[in-house]
Amino acid sequence: MPAALINVPKKAKRGDVVEIKALMSHIMETGYRRTAAGDLVPRDIITSFTCRYNGAEIFRADFFPAIAANPFISFFTVAKESGKKEFEWIGDRGFSETASASITVE
Amino acid sequence: MKTVRAIALAALVTAALPARAGEIPPGERRSGFSFMAPDTKAMQDDDTANPGMLWVLDGETLWNKRQGAADKSCADCHEDAHESMRGVAARYPAFDKELRRPVDLEQRINLERVRRQQAEPLAFESRDLLALTAFVAEQSRGIAISAGSDPKLAPFIAKGRELFMQRQGQLNLACSSCHDDNWDKRLAGSAITQAHPTGYPLYRLEWQSLGSLQRRLRGCIFGVRAQPYEFGAPELVELELYLMTRAKGMPIETPAVRP
Numbered sequence: 001m002p003a004a005l006i007n008v009p010k011k012a013k014r015g016d017v018v019e020i021k022a023l024m025s026h027i028m029e030t031g032y033r034r035t036a037a038g039d040l041v042p043r044d045i046i047t048s049f050t051c052r053y054n055g056a057e058i059f060r061a062d063f064f065p066a067i068a069a070n071p072f073i074s075f076f077t078v079a080k081e082s083g084k085k086e087f088e089w090i091g092d093r094g095f096s097e098t099a100s101a102s103i104t105v106e
Numbered sequence: 107m108k109t110v111r112a113i114a115l116a117a118l119v120t121a122a123l124p125a126r127a128g129e130i131p132p133g134e135r136r137s138g139f140s141f142m143a144p145d146t147k148a149m150q151d152d153d154t155a156n157p158g159m160l161w162v163l164d165g166e167t168l169w170n171k172r173q174g175a176a177d178k179s180c181a182d183c184h185e186d187a188h189e190s191m192r193g194v195a196a197r198y199p200a201f202d203k204e205l206r207r208p209v210d211l212e213q214r215i216n217l218e219r220v221r222r223q224q225a226e227p228l229a230f231e232s233r234d235l236l237a238l239t240a241f242v243a244e245q246s247r248g249i250a251i252s253a254g255s256d257p258k259l260a261p262f263i264a265k266g267r268e269l270f271m272q273r274q275g276q277l278n279l280a281c282s283s284c285h286d287d288n289w290d291k292r293l294a295g296s297a298i299t300q301a302h303p304t305g306y307p308l309y310r311l312e313w314q315s316l317g318s319l320q321r322r323l324r325g326c327i328f329g330v331r332a333q334p335y336e337f338g339a340p341e342l343v344e345l346e347l348y349l350m351t352r353a354k355g356m357p358i359e360t361p362a363v364r365p
Contacts, residue, residue, distance in 0.1 A: 003163045007154035016287040021152075025160040028314075069314035 008089060008101035011080035020051065020059075023072045024097065030065040030078055046091035054083040059105050063091075079105045129286055129352075130300055137304050137356060138364055141297035149200070150363035156308040158240060158361025159232070161316045165241025168234055180238075183222065187245055196251050196358050199347045201258045207260050207340060208347050211239050230337035236316045240307045244358035251304070254351035266348025269341060275332030279346075290317065295308055296365065298341025303346065303355035305362020316361065319346050334343035 007021035023044065031043025038065065051059040061074050077082045109295040137150045139147060149155050169180045184190040197206040202217065209217065215238050216227035228235035247306055254263050284293070284303035306319040313321075325336040329362065335341045 003160050005154045005159055005163075007152075021154050023155060023157060023160065025157075048166075068311075070160060072155060072157070074155075 001063075003063060004087065004089075004097060004099040006085075006099050008103055009079075010102075011104045011106065014079060014081075014105050016079045017076050018079050019074060019076055020085065021072070021074045022049070022051070022099070023070065024049075025070055026089075026091065026095070028050065028063075028067055028069045028071065032051075032065065034082050038055045040091075042093045046071060046089050047101055048088075048090045050088045050090075051075075052072070052088075053077065054085045078105060081105055113207070125275040129282075131352055132246060132355070135302065135353070135356060136300055136304055137359065138299045139305070139359060139362065141299050142365065143365075145314060146363055146365055150305075150359070156309065156363055158316055160242040160362060161237045161309075162361060163242045164233070164237035165239070165244075166346050168238050169241055173342070174219065174223035176222060176224045178223050180218070187242065191242045191245040193246050193249045195360060196249045196293070197253050197255075197342050199253060199259075199350065201256050208259055208343050210319070210343050210346050211243060212320070213338060213343070215239060215242070231318060231321055236307050236318065239318070240361050243358065244308065246358040247360060248357050250352050250355045251350055252355075254347060254354070259347060262344050263348050263351050265343035266346070269345050270348055272307075275327070275330035279328045279330045281326065301349060302356055303349045304353060305359035306355050307360065308362040312365065319349075348358075 003025045005021075007019075009018050012018050026046050028046065028090040029041055029044040031041070031045075033041045035041060045065055046063050049059075049061045049063065049071075050057060058077050061073060061077065062063060063071065080104045082103060084100055084102050087098060089095070089097045117224070139150065142150075149157075153159050166268045172179045172182075181361070195211055198214065199210040200214070201207070202209045206290075212235055215235065219225045219340055221225055229236075229316045273280045281301065284298050289298050289300045303322075306322070309316050310322075315330075316324065323342055323345055324337070327334040
């Protein structure tokens, strides 16, 4: 049951710098740990996070095994126009999740 | 010379310890929250940054999901949890008439699963059990803890208190040695804190996950190099119950964040 928590301001003035926060549920297994029997626990991490603002990519991050479980990303963008922000997380074992939030720019 | 120095050191340590001995007066009680760094406090306070909310969301989904041979969901009987579960976590652990002993919130959820949903109980610390518990407990956020007011619980509270005061393990420490007597000091750079269970299940950064109060208690017992009780053991529930009565009146913070 992967769940995402997104925080995008509902309203902003044109030209405002707004903070975007995105929290995704994920175990982020590093691939370096071993079981009691000595077998390697296979890597299971999110490898990429993207944010699109009305279709245009405004933020992208690549993740590696050192990233904590349930990664929390916070970044800033300029509120240019009303519209939709779409978030996408892609990872190992076919992990793919999306979320979206709307912003009204006055 | 070495022996003299060791004796002097031991005398110094013993002299320093009783400075704060004894139980914490109600006016001096502090939630673990107040010991945290500003960044960690901000993480707990912002529902979109608090990872515990991920479990709460999952719990809400599970609340409405039909389970077991009875094909019933929690919501089929309890309806809107925001109404029906408000204040419930503040009263737990509570007395179960059939078992004739206190059960904590996780055990109550599992008992309801078995008795009403006719489903298998969920494993302790499984994601589903933590999620349901977090969702139910979150409905009591801000409500004052009132557990232990049922007179039938008195002998169990007394047992829990005894366990809290009892020295154990290779380090020969009681819970009270740290959490009553030395809560204002630090242990290896970390605040010791007063051990008030106001925010369980909570997200520990060290665990990188949500975890129950029983998990926390087992961690502490392991830390003093004693043999931890199994999950669900009556001793752990008695300790939980004593801790909740000790924190009576403090507000529930679930899902809390702790380092």
